[in-house]
Amino acid sequence: MVKHIFVTGGVVSSLGKGLTSAAIGLILERRGLTVSLQKLDPYINVDPGTMSPFQHGEVYVTDDGAETDLDLGHYERYTHAKLTQSSNFTTGKIYSTVIAKERRGDYLGRTVQVIPHITDAIKEAIHEGAAEGADVAITEIGGTVGDIESLPFLEAVRQFALERPKGDVLFLHVTLLPYLRASGELKTKPTQQSVGKLREIGIQPDILVCRTEQPMTQEMAQKISMFCNVRPEAVVEERDVAYSIYEVPVDLCRLGLDKLVVAHLGFESDTETDLDDWSLMLAELKSVEKTCEIAVVGKYIQLHDAYKSIYESLAHAGYANRCKVKLRKISAEDVLVKGTEILAGVDGVLVPGGFGERGIEGKIQAIRWAREQDLPFFGICLGMQCAVIEYARHELGLEGAHTLEHSPHSPHPVISLMADQREIDQKGGTMRLGAYDCELDPGTRIHELYGCTRISERHRHRFEFNNDYRDQFAASTMVLSGRNPGRDLVEIIEIPEHPFFIGVQFHPEFKSRPLNPHPIFKGFVGAALAHANGNNPAPVCETVL
Ligand code: GLN
Numbered sequence: 001m002v003k004h005i006f007v008t009g010g011v012v013s014s015l016g017k018g019l020t021s022a023a024i025g026l027i028l029e030r031r032g033l034t035v036s037l038q039k040l041d042p043y044i045n046v047d048p049g050t051m052s053p054f055q056h057g058e059v060y061v062t063d064d065g066a067e068t069d070l071d072l073g074h075y076e077r078y079t080h081a082k083l084t085q086s087s088n089f090t091t092g093k094i095y096s097t098v099i100a101k102e103r104r105g106d107y108l109g110r111t112v113q114v115i116p117h118i119t120d121a122i123k124e125a126i127h128e129g130a131a132e133g134a135d136v137a138i139t140e141i142g143g144t145v146g147d148i149e150s151l152p153f154l155e156a157v158r159q160f161a162l163e164r165p166k167g168d169v170l171f172l173h174v175t176l177l178p179y180l181r182a183s184g185e186l187k188t189k190p191t192q193q194s195v196g197k198l199r200e201i202g203i204q205p206d207i208l209v210c211r212t213e214q215p216m217t218q219e220m221a222q223k224i225s226m227f228c229n230v231r232p233e234a235v236v237e238e239r240d241v242a243y244s245i246y247e248v249p250v251d252l253c254r255l256g257l258d259k260l261v262v263a264h265l266g267f268e269s270d271t272e273t274d275l276d277d278w279s280l281m282l283a284e285l286k287s288v289e290k291t292c293e294i295a296v297v298g299k300y301i302q303l304h305d306a307y308k309s310i311y312e313s314l315a316h317a318g319y320a321n322r323c324k325v326k327l328r329k330i331s332a333e334d335v336l337v338k339g340t341e342i343l344a345g346v347d348g349v350l351v352p353g354g355f356g357e358r359g360i361e362g363k364i365q366a367i368r369w370a371r372e373q374d375l376p377f378f379g380i381c382l383g384m385q386c387a388v389i390e391y392a393r394h395e396l397g398l399e400g401a402h403t404l405e406h407s408p409h410s411p412h413p414v415i416s417l418m419a420d421q422r423e424i425d426q427k428g429g430t431m432r433l434g435a436y437d438c439e440l441d442p443g444t445r446i447h448e449l450y451g452c453t454r455i456s457e458r459h460r461h462r463f464e465f466n467n468d469y470r471d472q473f474a475a476s477t478m479v480l481s482g483r484n485p486g487r488d489l490v491e492i493i494e495i496p497e498h499p500f501f502i503g504v505q506f507h508p509e510f511k512s513r514p515l516n517p518h519p520i521f522k523g524f525v526g527a528a529l530a531h532a533n534g535n536n537p538a539p540v541c542e543t544v545l
Contacts, residue, residue, distance in 0.1 A: 001168070002036075002130045002134050002135065002136065002137050003135065003136050003137070003168045003169070003170070003265045003266075004126070004130070004136070004137050004138075004139065004160070004161075004164070004168065004169045004170070005021075005024065005136060005137070005138045005139070005169075005170045005171075005172060005261070005265075006139050006141060006157045006160075006161075006169065006170070006171050006172070007020065007021045007024075007138065007139065007140040007141065007172050007173075007174060008141050008145055008154070008171065008172070008173050008174070008198065008203070008205070009141070009142075009143070009144050009145065009173070009174045009175070010144060010145045010146075010173055010174070010175040010176070010190070010191065010194025010195065010197070010198070011144065011175055011176040011178075011190040011191065011194050012144060012176055013143065013144050015174050015175070015176055015211050016174070016211060016238070016248075017071075017140050017142075017174045018039070018069075018070075018071030018074045018075075018140060019071075019074050019245055019248055020172075020174050020209055020238065020248065020252075021037060021039075021071070021074075021075065021138050021140040022037070022071075022074035022075045022077070022078035022079065023078060023248040023249035023252055024138060024172070024249075024252075024257070024261060025037050025075060025078055025079040025081060025138055026078040026079055026249045026275075026278075027249050027252065027253060027257070027258045027261070027273050027275075028135070028136050028258075028261070028262070029079055029080060030273045030274045030275055030278075031258065031262060031267070031268075031271065031273050031274075033135040033136055033262075033267065034131075034133055034134050034135050034136075035079055035081055035134055035135065035136050035137070035138060036081050036082075036087075036129065036130050036131035036134040036136075036137045036138070037072075037075040037079065037081045037083065037087065037137075037138045037139075037140070038086070038087045038088070038089075038126070038129030038130070038137065038138070038139045038140070039068070039069050039071050039072060039075075039087065039088050039089075039139075039140045039142060040088075040089050040090075040122070040125070040126075040139060040140070040141050040142060040153050041069055041088065041089070041090040041091070041142040041143070042090070042091050042141075042142055042143040042147060042149035042150040042153060043090055043091060043092070043142075043149065044090070044091050044092045044095075044149075045090060045092050046090060046092040046093050046096055046428060046429070047066070047067045047068065047088070047090060047092075047093065047428070047429065048067060048068065048069055048090075049067035049428055049429055049431075050427055050428050053300040053303060053305075053306035054300060054303060054306070056069075056070075057070045057303065057305030057306055057308060058070045058073070058305060058306055058307060058308045058309060059460070060072045060073040060309065060510060061433060061434065061458045061459070061460050061507060061510055062083045062084055062085070062087065062434065062458070063082075063083075063084075063434055063435040063456075063458060064084050064085055064434055064435075065085070065433035065434025065435075066083075066084065066085040066087065066088060066433075066434075067429065067433065067460065068083070068087065068088035069088055069142070070305060070308050070309075071140060071142075072087060072088060073308060073309045073312070073510065075087075076510070076513075077312060077512075077513055077514060078249070081131065081134075082131060084131075086125070086128040086129045087129055089122070089125040089129070091149060091152070093125075094118060094121045094122055094125060094152075095118065097121055098112065098117050098118055098121050114152050114155075115152075115155060118152050118156075119152055119155050119156040119159060120156075122152060122153055122156035122157075123156050123159065123160050123163075126139055126156070126157070126160060135267075136265065139157070141153050141154065141157065144194075145173070145194050145197050145198050145201075146194065146197045151201070154198070154201050154203060155201065157171075157203070158201060158202045158203050161203075167264070167265065167266050168265070168266075170206050170207065170261065170264050170265055171198075171203055171204065171205045171206050171207075172205065172206065172207045172208075172209060172261075173194070173195060173198060173205035173207070173208050173209070174209045174211060174238070175190070175191040175194055175195070175208055175209070175210055175211065176190060176191070176210070176211045176212070177190075177191060177210050177211065177212040177214075177216060177220070178190060179212065179213050179214045186212060186214055186216060186220060188220060188223055188224050188227070191208070191210065191224055191228065192224070192227040192228060195208070195227075195228040195229075195230070199229070204229060204230075205228070205230055206230070206234060206264055207230070207234045207236065207257070207260055207261070207264070208224060208228060208230050208234065208235045208236065209236050209238045209252075209257070210224070210235065210236065210237050210238060211238050211240075212237060212238070212239055212240070213239070213240045214239075215237065215239065216235075216237040216239075221235040221237075233256070233260065234260055236252065236255050236256070236257050236260070237255060238251065238252065239251065243285070243286065244282060244285055244315075246278065246281065246282060246285075246514055247282055249275060249278065250275055250278060250279055250282060253273050253275060258273040277515060278514075278515075281319060281514060281515060284319070284322070285319055288318075288319075288322050288323055288324050290321075290322065290323035290324070290529060290532070290533075291323060291324045291325075291326055291532065292318075292323055292324075292325060292326070292347040292348065292525065292528040292529045292531070292532040293325075293326040293327075293328055293345065293346045293347050293348075293528075293532070294314060294325055294326070294327060294328065294346060294347065294348045294349070294350055294525070294528055295328045295329075295330050295343050295346040295348070295349045295350070295366070296310065296311075296327060296328070296329050296330065296350050296351075296352065297330045297331075297332050297335060297343075297349060297350070297351050297362065297363055297366040298329075298330075298331075298332060298351070298352045298354060298359070298363075299331070299332055299333075299354050299356070299358055299359040300354075301329035301330060301331050302329075302331075307352050309507075309509035309510055309512070310350065310352050310380070310509045311327065312509070312512065312514075313508070313509040313512035313517070313518055313521040314327070314350075314521060314525060315514075316512045316513065316514050316516075316517035316518070316521065316522075317512070317517045317518070317521035317522045317524065317525035317526075318525055319514065319517065320517040320522045320525070320526075321522065321525050321526050321529050323525070323529050323532075325525055325528075328343075328346055330342060330343065330366070331359070331362075332351075332358075332359030332360070332362035332363045332366070333358065333359050333362050334362065335362035335363070335365050335366045336361055336362040336365065340365060340366065340369040343366060343369060343370075346375070347375070347376065347528035347529070347531040347532040348370075348375060348376035348377070348378065348500070348524060348525070348527065348528030348531065349366055349367070349369075349370040349375060349376070349377050349378075350377075350378045350379075350380070350383070350524070351363050351366065351367060351377075351378075351379045351380070351382070351383030351386055351387070352380050352381070352382070352383055353380050353381030353382045353383060353460070353461070353507065354381075354382040354383075355382070355405075357406040360386065360406060363382075363383065363386045364386050364389055364390045364393075367379065367383075367386055367387050367390045368390050368394055370501075371387075371390070371391075371495070371498065371501060374498060374499050375499075375531065376499055376500035376501075376524055376527040376528045376531060377498075377500065377501045377502070377503075378500070378502055378503075378520065378521075378524040379502070379503035379504070380503075380504060380506075380507060380508070380509065381460070381461055381504075381505060381506070381507060382461075383503060384492075384493060384503030384504055384505050385403055385415045385463060385465075385503075385505075387493060387501075387503040388414050388415060388465055388473075388493060388503070389401050389402055389403060389414055389415065391473075391476070391478050391493075392412060392414045392469065392472075395476060395477070395478070396472055396473070396476060398411075398412040398414065398469075398472075399411070399412070400412055401413075401414045402414070402415070403415035403416075403463055404416045404417050404463065405417075405462070405463050412469070413466055414465070414466050414469050415463050415464065415465060415466060416463065416464065416466040416468075417462060417463055417464075418432060418462060418463065418464045418489070420432075421462045421463075424462075431459075431460055431461055431462050432459050432460070432461055432462065433459060433460055434458060434459065435456045435457065435458050435459075436456065436457070436459055436484055436491075436506070437454060437455070437456050437484065437485055437486075438454070438455050438456070438457060438482045438483065438484055438485075438491045438492065438506070439453060439454055439482065439483055439484075439485050440452070440453045440454070440455065440481060440482045440492070441453075441479070441481045441482070444479060444481035444482075444494060444496070445481070445494050445496060445500075445502065445523075446481045446482055446492050446494060446502060446520070447481070449519040449520055449522075449523045450519050451519070455482075457491075457504070457506035457507065457508055457511065458506060458507050458510045458511070459505065459506050459507065460507060461505065464489050464490070464505065465480070465489070465490035465493070465505070467488065467490070470490070473493075477495055477496070477497055478493055478494070478495050479493070479494050479495070479496055480492070480493055481493065481494050482504075489505070490505070491504060491505045491506060492504050492505070499527055499530070499531070500523065500524060500527035500528075502520060502523075502524070504520065508520050508521065509521070
């Protein structure tokens with residue numbers, strides 16, 4: 001029978017609960033256990049798909065087309081857990097199912113209430129999220145303990161634990177020890193109060209993970225233990241990492257969290273957690289000397305979380321190329337205002353996905369500059385669409401070429417609405433979402449990068465390359481090198497005579513892993529590094545992974 005870990009958060013949001021949950025998942029896998037991971041989000045949107053990245057950060061997409069919280073990206077990067085539509089539930093999604101049942105008459109005669117109907121639906125969602133065959137299901141509860149919105153979730157997990165044999169459920173609370181610089185001390189009171197809130201609801205945490213920027217002393221752990229009713233050895237420090245988020249699982253194991261968790265759940269605790277490759281990666285990351293600089297030209301560059309998976313994928317590709325990838329985050333609008341000079345000195349340009357008109361022309365200018373300067377370019381989703389528009393306007397002479405998304409009366413809609421999107425009037429969950437196959441043309445750059453001719457990648461878009469312009473592109477130096485076999489949609493464009501110019505309609509960033517970087521990111525960073533070395537004639541670094 002699957003055992004459960006519930007991860008809650010206290011004091012403030014953005015504590016890194018998602019990372020901690022993912023790190024625990026990795027640790028358990030490295031002890032031979034199978035894990036599944038799930039996030040419960042207390043907000044009322046049915047999913048984050050309709051939210052602005054400024055509100056929510058990136059929307060992470062699963063193979064089966066769920067638009068989910070970005071923490072699921074951490075789960076997939078750290079573990080082998082297979083994430084699905086059941087891996088992320090929000091208050092909105094839970095209420096939708098309960099209200100649909102009520103309308104159907106499933107509760108005839110009864111008053112539908114938060115307890116038991118909503119809490120029952122949450123418990124069902126937890127069962128659904130625990131993948132078949134998993135030894136441990138980790139469920140992270142979004143928000144902060146004390147929020148009104150998270151109460152039904154906490155009540156549901158309290159009931160859930162009561163219905164399970166003792167020892168089958170572990171409550172882990174991630175909390176903050178704020179550091180007061182003026183007095184030079186860490187404070188435990190907020191942690192005491194947030195654990196107090198949890199205990200009021202009826203949840204006694206078994207383990208406390210204390211986020212801190214300064215070391216937590218033994219004395220402090222004792223104090224927290226006494227006030228929070230948690231054994232002293234189960235008060236574990238999680239200090240800010242120095243250079244990589246991939247340090248977290250190694251740090252937590254060093255402090256014995258692995259043994260605490262498995263002992264609590266009744267698994268073998270005498271063996272060591274095998275994190276050798278992970279530790280080697282960290283040691284090597286520390287020692288890299290070479291650097292290349294990539295400009296990410298986007299609309300939401302002020303917020304690191306908005307392009308989380310892209311930044312992570314670049315870091316993975318940096319590791320694969322044994323170099324550090326320096327990011328130059330550039331607002332697409334600034335390219336228009338300040339000119340392409342703001343890109344001077346970078347070794348590659350990446351234009352990510354996006355929605356809305358703001359910044360489009362800046363992206364197009366940045367792409368033109370990269371194309372004309374022979375600078376490595378990588379366009380993702382909207383980034384690929386912009387590359388098609390740029391090429392149509394400046395190489396094919398199609399004046400006014402545009403996407404129908406922003407220019408419904410364009411004389412040359414080289415990017416148009418997909419046929420099956422035309423009748424859709426609901427915004428939520430209606431894009432082309434999830435994994436689709438793509439066939440690659442043999443002998444192309446993309447084929448060389450993947451090393452095969454059939455791939456599967458995840459999508460999230462409504463618009464596509466307009467096949468009416470196919471012949472004009474086919475007669476040019478731009479190659480349409482990948483297509484969806486069923487619907488003949490163009491998924492990849494490239495310019496073979498350019499050092500590296502690739503645009504993809506899908507989101508490869510969702511499939512890159514630290515020890516298994518995505519081939520396009522790896523090739524792109526490799527090309528950027530070659531560019532960096534060309535400017536500074538050092539030997540070209542070999543790609544080692
Ligand atoms: N807005 C574009 C579309 O819907 C691109 C989407 C994206 O970049 N994810 O097709």
